[in-house]
Amino acid sequence: MQQFDVIISGAGIVGATLACALGRKGVRVALLEATEPPVIDERQREARVYAISRASERILTALSVWDELAASGHPFRRMHVWDAGGSGEIDFDCARIGEPHLGHMLEPRQIRAALLRGVEALPDISLLCPARFSDIRVAGEQVEVLLEDGRELTAGLVVGADGARSPVREWFRMPAGVHDYHQCSLVAAVRTARHHDDTAWQRFLPGGPLAFLPMDDGWSSIVWTMPDAEIDAVLALDNDDFHRALGEAFDYRLGDIVESGPRESWPLRRLHAERYVGERVALVGDAAHAIHPLAGQGVNLGLLDAAALAEVLLAARVQGRDGGSLPVLRRYERWRRGDNLMMMSAMDAFNLLFSNSTPALRWTRNLGLSLMDKASPAKDTLMRHAMGLAGDLPQLARPVV
Secondary structure, three states: OEEOOEEEEOOOHHHHHHHHHHHOOOOOEEEEOOOOOOOOOOOOOOOOOEEEOHHHHHHHHHOOOHHHHHHHOEEEOEEEEEEOOOOOEEEEEHHHHOOOOOEEEEOHHHHHHHHHHHHHOOOOEEEEOOOOEEEEEEEOOEEEEEEOOOOEEEEOEEEEOOOOOOHHHHHOOOOEEEEEEEEEEEEEEEEEOOOOOOEEEEEEEOOEEEEEEEOHHHEEEEEEEEEHHHHHHHHHOOHHHHHHHHHHHOOOOOOOEEEEOOOEEEEEEEEEEOOOEEOOEEEOHHHOEEOOHHHOOHHHHHHHHHHHHHHHHHHHHHHOOOOOOHHHHHHHHHHHHHHHHHHHHHHHHHHHHHOOOOHHHHHHHHHHHHHHHHOHHHHHHHHHHHOOOOOOOOHHHOOOO
């Protein structure tokens, strides 16, 4: 039986971040991944990008993977938001708060590949792939994990970083509230007649928001949220008709859609675990919470989870406390669950407000956008929170003094 300090199920972005944060401090980590990574054609743009916040940038910098990512990502300096049902608009600019950018757009595969190279460079992390567990048993102060191939592992803690359908969460019977938005997100890489000007653009439509996120070479990654009933028809459009429909939905702010890559879509559901921790188990990232994508905060919340849990476990280690015990793990839960719930509730409120065509609500939200655009302190505060520059941040996410 192989002995570790922590077993992490899921070697995605959040799981690999947690592994690196622990492994660099001498914690023995088993990082399990169920499937071999797919073979990727680097010449093909990924349809989806993540908007990496300044806080996430600091976390990845502390883990020595950011320099590689900064060279392949695309910084954005402004964000422009407007309502299709009126005249309300708001503009965010990094220069207002003295920051070089609002964040970076990065393809998920780029982030994961950089983190896995970081994992491989740390001798205290064992990446087991492919590896699925078939049984987990809590035995006193240890957790025994049996893999499908017969290998046996033991550790003081198991962490579920294995996505919204988390097998770890289900195994430990940790209930989660799920809400179906009855919306889907369509993503694709597109090139427009006019350059995006290093700006993230978002238009609120009656069926959901449409975002154009800037990429290199004048390309953008679109995230088009629409009702379930409409998604199949849009996916079935040929390129010319899709370009016209997308251009009209976006009010041709960047001119015609000139070119596009493959389209992908998935249904949108909110998920929030009632508990993030139990005896010898903790959840991070989508295993604990899945959020509406309208503000692009999902991966950033997950990275903050990983940084916070690592900080709690490392502090317990220094103090000689049992990191897998409930008193220690509840500190992580208290730290992150409330912050995540607040962000999820705010995104739900925005989605409800801007997906409603009631005249009174339309007037209210347009007035609110216009007033917010003129209210400099309030707008700056909102910008700082979205960038991860405010709040109770883990040490890894704070500026280096």
